[in-house]
Amino acid sequence: xxxxxxxxILPILATLLFRTNHPKRRxxxxxxxxxxxxxxRNRRFASPVETAWEGVSTLAELFEEACRKHTERLxxxxxxxxxxxxxxxxxxxxxxxxxxxxxxxxxxxxxAFDGVVRFASGLAxxxxxxxxxxxxxxxxxxxxxxxxxxxxxxx
Numbered sequence: 441x442x443x444x445x446x447x448x449i450l451p452i453l454a455t456l457l458f459r460t461n462h463p464k465r466r467x468x469x470x471x472x473x474x475x476x477x478x479x480x481r482n483r484r485f486a487s488p489v490e491t492a493w494e495g496v497s498t499l500a501e502l503f504e505e506a507c508r509k510h511t512e513r514l515x516x517x518x519x520x521x522x523x524x525x526x527x528x529x530x531x532x533x534x535x536x537x538x539x540x541x542x543x544x545x546x547x548x549x550x551x552a553f554d555g556v557v558r559f560a561s562g563l564a565x566x567x568x569x570x571x572x573x574x575x576x577x578x579x580x581x582x583x584x585x586x587x588x589x590x591x592x593x594x595x
Contacts, residue, residue, distance in 0.1 A: 448578035500591045516547040516582045552586060560590045 494503045519541040527536050547555075556560060578584045 455587065499573055500589060502557075503589050507549045511550040513549055514546045515549045515552050516585070517544040518547075519544055547582060552582075552589075555583070555586045556589045559587055563590065580587070 474476045493502070495503050520543075522540045525538040525540075526539055528534070529536065535538050563574065576584070576587050578587070
């Protein structure tokens with residue numbers, strides 16, 4: 441037999457024979473009181489991870505608490521596009537877009553929280569109820585992140 445064929449086929453056969461169909465789980469199964477089934481948690485911790493603030497258990501609650509605590513601090517900085525210019529590369533193949541950006545415009549925690557509250561109020565006025573989903577298509581901007589922070593409006 442050709443040695444090249446052996447060096448190709450032998451590892452493939454060994455992989456097929458000793459392969460298991462069980463994916464590795466990086467957590468430990470834990471019985472959950474409020475959900476049927478199994479919750480997987482990190483094996484290094486015996487209990488859920490605690491937060492720095494009392495009563496904070498979700499990311500939305502964490503965002504609200506951070507906005508209450510750091511009202512005057514700056515949260516998001518964006519730069520306005522001043523000009524765009526298309527430039528061809530030296531070899532004439534690729535076209536690059538050169539962008540000139542202006543100064544940073546900052547949004548504080550308080551202003552960000554105000555934007556989140558306004559967006560949530562707008563959803564409620566439109567009739568969006570609790571546990572209903574909404575799809576948002578937008579450019580990558582600060583407003584997109586603020587829309588992600590909205591909790592379910594109460595119907």
